[in-house]
Amino acid sequence: MTNILIIILSSLGAIFILLAAVGFVRMPDAYLRISVTTKAVTLGVGLILASAAIYFDNLSVTSRVLAIVLFIILTSPVGAHLIGRASYFSGNKLWEKSVTDELDGKYQPNSHRLSSGEEFEDEDEKRKKKIKERDLL
Template sequence: MIDTVGLVFVGFGLFFDLAGCLGLVRLPDVYNRLQASTKCVTLGTCSILFGTFLITGINGAGIKALLCIVFVALTSPVAAHAIARASHRGGVKLWKGTVVDRYAEDQEGEA
C-alpha cells in the first residue's frame, strides 16, 4: 500500500520535472525560464525524494532522502535569485513583451 503511494509521488515528480524542462525550452527570456524551471524542477525532485522516503521506510536511506529534500528546497531558490540578479546586472535584456522594469529605473536613478 505505502509502496503504491510512494510510486504515485514519484509519478507526480516526473510530470513536474518534464513540465519544468519544457518551460525551459519554450519561454522567451532568462527570467521567465528561471521562474518555470526553478519552481517545477524543485517540486518535482522533492516529490521524487519523498516517494523514495515512503518506499524505503524509516532507515538510513529514508532519513537521508528527507535531509536532501531540505537541502534542495533551501538552496534552489537562492541559486535562482543569484542568477537572476547577476544576469540583470550583467546586462541581459528582458523579453520585448515585458510590461515594466522598476529595477532598471531605480538603478538609473541611483547612478
C-alpha cells in the same frame, strides 16, 4: 497500498520535472526560464525523494531525504535569485512583452550599485562636485 503511493509520487515528480524541461524550452527569456525551472524542479525532486523514502522505509534513508529536500528548498530560490541578478546586471534583456522592469533606473552599471528608489548621480558628477567644493573652500 504503499506501492500505489510510491507510483503516484514518483510519477508526479517525473511529470513536474518534464514540465520544467518543457517550460525551459518554451519560455521567451532567461528570467522566466529561471522561475519555471526553480519551482517545478524543486517540487519534482521533492516528490521523487519522498517516494524513495517511502520505498526504502528506513529511518536513515528518510532522514537523508528530509535533509536533501530541506537543502533544495533553501538553496534553490537563492541560486535562482543570484542567477537572475547576474543576468540582469550583465545586460540580458527582458522579454519585449514584459510589463514592468522593477530595477529600471535603480541600477548604476558603472559601480554595480542598486538604489532603493532614489536616482543615482554619476560618479563623474560626484567628483566634479567635490572638486568645486574644494575650490570654494
